[in-house]
Amino acid sequence: MSERVFNFSAGPAALPEPVLRCAADEMLDWHGSGMSVMEMSHRGKEFIVIHAAAEAALRELLAVPQGYKVLFLQGGAIGQNAFVPMNLLRGRKSADYVDTGEWSKKSIKEAKKYAAVNVAASGEASRYMSIPKQDAWRLDADAAYVHICANETIGGVEYHWTPDTGDVPLVADMSSNILSRPVDVARFGLIYAGAQKNMGPSGLTVVIVRDDLIGEPLPITPSAFDLKQQADADSMLNTPPTYAIYIAGLVFEWLKAQGGLAGMAARNRAKAQLLYDGLDASSFYVSPVAREDRSLMNVTFKLRDETLDAAFLKGAEARGMVQLKGHRSVGGMRASIYNAVPIEAVEALAAYMKEFEASHG
Numbered sequence: 001m002s003e004r005v006f007n008f009s010a011g012p013a014a015l016p017e018p019v020l021r022c023a024a025d026e027m028l029d030w031h032g033s034g035m036s037v038m039e040m041s042h043r044g045k046e047f048i049v050i051h052a053a054a055e056a057a058l059r060e061l062l063a064v065p066q067g068y069k070v071l072f073l074q075g076g077a078i079g080q081n082a083f084v085p086m087n088l089l090r091g092r093k094s095a096d097y098v099d100t101g102e103w104s105k106k107s108i109k110e111a112k113k114y115a116a117v118n119v120a121a122s123g124e125a126s127r128y129m130s131i132p133k134q135d136a137w138r139l140d141a142d143a144a145y146v147h148i149c150a151n152e153t154i155g156g157v158e159y160h161w162t163p164d165t166g167d168v169p170l171v172a173d174m175s176s177n178i179l180s181r182p183v184d185v186a187r188f189g190l191i192y193a194g195a196q197k198n199m200g201p202s203g204l205t206v207v208i209v210r211d212d213l214i215g216e217p218l219p220i221t222p223s224a225f226d227l228k229q230q231a232d233a234d235s236m237l238n239t240p241p242t243y244a245i246y247i248a249g250l251v252f253e254w255l256k257a258q259g260g261l262a263g264m265a266a267r268n269r270a271k272a273q274l275l276y277d278g279l280d281a282s283s284f285y286v287s288p289v290a291r292e293d294r295s296l297m298n299v300t301f302k303l304r305d306e307t308l309d310a311a312f313l314k315g316a317e318a319r320g321m322v323q324l325k326g327h328r329s330v331g332g333m334r335a336s337i338y339n340a341v342p343i344e345a346v347e348a349l350a351a352y353m354k355e356f357e358a359s360h361g
């Protein structure tokens, strides 16, 4: 078998190796069932066990309080950009959105099809290199909800605080930082995330939603996107992404064995610090994001001399480090260091960055 690389992909992203090994072992015959999980009926007794265990583990990891539904849906976070206004407007006309970069912009654009959108704050003045402080937000007390992107995967800015939106439900796109640290779910009305960064394969979308927000969809809402219909059917109004749920369940068990989210938070802080300390100590590299808003998941940086970008990436690849190129919309570099990226990968990158600077600086 060929050696595994250090994978810094923004998503689909690295998965824990023990999870992949377990899935490989169980590929042809899951627990004596004589079938692969892929071949099981979603309503059969085996898959019901897998589904329930995944939900229970996720609830335990995030300490999801009573009164919240956990749904395993499809359509990705992009789908949620429509799903959220369709289901959460509940007779209101408008929603507040905070614009912190590429992914919030996409959410805003989609929501405008269904709602009057008030952009309550924007990071544009800082070229999206910082999160607007809450005292500058212009929230509307009549808004149906307030939407934020908890971690901007492309720009590399992350909320390290939870906004206070009073009685207006807070909705967060946590696609790229869910399960990276503990969060107080009770502060949120709805949390959504595509699985393919911190939870498993693409195809699964996790939605955690407070019960009282369920039940007043826009009449045009497709049944597959109807929160009430999906909640009533335990996410099985249609065939759920069974294999992705199974792998996510294995990832949740792996996370529990790592000390849960407190354990992950400590590891994630240490990994990010290694890179940010290196960037701060260097004049060869630039870390463009405001310090207090730096993402612990997506570390974006630039080489001061952009003509060296290609050589930097080539050298990284030769050392088994892949997917470091920044998103095409912003350029530069991006190291995505989600839960499953081991400290060894980050140490290798930090060492390579020093070496590259010494030979090209």
Ligand code: PMP
Pocket: 011, 075, 076, 077, 078, 079, 103, 149, 151, 152, 153, 154, 173, 174, 175, 176, 194, 195
């Ligand atoms: N929001 C964020 C923060 C993301 O990082 C992504 C994917 N990179 C999306 C939304 C879109 O997710 P999906 O492709 O699963 O629809």
